[in-house]
Amino acid sequence: MPVDQRRINGPEVSVPYHIYSDFDKKSDKEKHDFSKRSDKRTDNEMRKIFLKTGIVSQAKGSAYIEIGNTKVVCSVFDPRELSNKNGYCMQGEIYCEFKFAPFSCQKRKIHQQNAEEKQYSLILQRALEPAVCLHEFPNFQVDVYVMVLDNAGSSLAAAIMAASTALANAGVPMFGLVTASTIGIYGNHYLMDPTDTEEGICNTQPDNEDDFNHGIITLASLPQHNQISEVFLIGSIDTNTINQATEILTAANKDICPVLQQCLVKTIMKLHNEKK
């Protein structure tokens, strides 16, 4: 990994103190009460979404999304020519950069992208590609930058939605809007829109059980066309559970779509009135 020479980094090896204080609370996971969630939601309930465009004035298009405590900001820039390519691409490209702010997670992140963030960038790119009319800007590249300001779970889904709103705000031609949602699976529980602690629980398998469903599924779709644009699953889940979960997620994605539409309509109306 290349060393960051532009900034003074923190000590090389440091760990958040939480991991030591949590040791005696390890039994928490077993105790975790699945009948009610910490924020009093039901299993199928999503957190409230706040969405706003035009947050970054220097970008062509931008969006800010809040899902519960998860806060993500996204900006999209003008298409630029692909210069360092030795061929001509008939299709345009989307370049995505996903970054957790250094202070966004429990553990401090360094300024350079780590493997997880690089992977999320690629997922974000693939989630958006089916929705954007790539043939409209051949040999050009649209840059999408996503910064997670506060990670309280489901930040990838939030990033995808923010990016799709920002792209629409930037006037990039699109076949449709992309919505995304996350579900955490732990045994028989389907936790819609999990928080970061719930994500942590769903990622670990209880010690004594082998045949146990656990994992996280993030699904991005184009609800206006009934298409899945990206799936990302980790854990250990059987096919039936996946099918059920994807059904819940596609339904949820359809429900979210009006939020994005409303936000965009508001933006258009505002700009239209300003022009007058």
Added chain:
Amino acid sequence: MAETVLSSGEKIFILHGIDAILSFLQFCNYKADFRNDGRRRCEYRSMEIETKLMPQTHGSARLHIGNTDILVGIKVELDIPHADKPNEGKLEFFVDWYVILLMVIIVVIECLVFFINFQIIIFSATATPAFEGKGGDDLATEISNVLTAAYQTRNAFDLKTLCILPHKKCWKIYVDVLILQCGGNLFDAVGIAVKAALNSTEIPKITAATLDGGEPDIELSDDSYDCIQLDTNISKERNFVLYLKYEIYIGDNYIVDPTLEEEVCSTSSIVMSILPNGKISSVVKLGYGSIQFNTFTKMLQMGEIIGLKLNKTLMDVLKEETQFGRQRRIFGFLK
């Protein structure tokens, strides 16, 4: 990265073969799922696999499927556990390219048959949509990411078995994947090769591990043949390694084990990893197209069936290989 250039006519040829678009064939109740190499939609190419072929590694495997050639070497080293997971070891994946150099050598050495195969492969960057970007670098990141995701669950690989002394010492397994040739279906090939290599990995046996005044003290067995086989000794019933499978979705139909030409024609694909107990440990969609919900469900089911079958066959073959014992002749690259 190798580039495959297909004309639109060639693409249509491949697509129509898969799509079975010839209506008169359907009337005759004739199944027309032909692929350009004569396979059916869910048929694999034949594979060649060899394990324990590199003396310097703790475990290794080489896999040949179609024109894809993968070499996996596994090194085991001592490390200090992560502070937040004190009783777990570490597992890391690295993927590397060696495409261009080796291909040139093969073209020179091998006979004409090989040469004809390589006619369609032109060496340069900007290839199929999947390989676009930083000259295959993205794809290498993608493969290692998918591997990491697939092996994350404890069902796939129990990192606790790699712990020697909690907080102090653990084994770190480096899985280095070298892609020698790319003839399509890299994800599967890498997945199978990694599984075989991990299966053949032997960890040196530790005779004593004590804490001496807060400092860890580890004694290894003197006999270098005295090793622990990763798979069998640690957990008898659980095959810890799993299987990645790759489905490419062309038009309305989907196929497994695509060749490079078929990959060029496809708009999107699903990579999933299946555990021996039938569970799925990771699913990722690749490519720039989107998928319908129904197709996705069908692909998952088909993937599960094929994955389990493939897994069983592979384990049988590997078992057969181990029965030859240490006197087995190693073929390596002299084939």
Added chain:
Amino acid sequence: MSKDKDIIVCVPGQRLCVSDKFNIAGPGTYEQQGYIYSKLAGVIKLIQKENTRTIEVHGITEQSIVPAPGDIVTAMVTIVNQRFCKCSIKCIGDIVLTRPYRGILRKEDVRAIDKDNIQMYKSFRPGDIILARVVSFILSEKCYVIIHIKV
């Protein structure tokens, strides 16, 4: 989606109407399976003709514009040599670009007559602002070929 002060607002992917002989998909829209959908977030404009209606969507932010063959562009000459001069395209039509594009003006494209006697150094100097028409795009050099227009 919402009607307010006689404007119709739409968002990407929104189904606008049936695509038939009467309704024609215009810029900012696309056709799929017999319907017209919007590509942009913006305002719908209907252009009525005798027996057709073209549906257009105009984005609310200025469109990211890329030179297309036939466009009239304003360019600044940067490098002049005997065979051609390089320019940077500053405007397309009357839209000022945020990022300039590269253009190339060949010797034979300077004027329509007496092409053999053109001398580049006498025609242009670096810094000149010229009006030109885009002809094509060179893949290898990634720049636009333009023809000089005499004003």
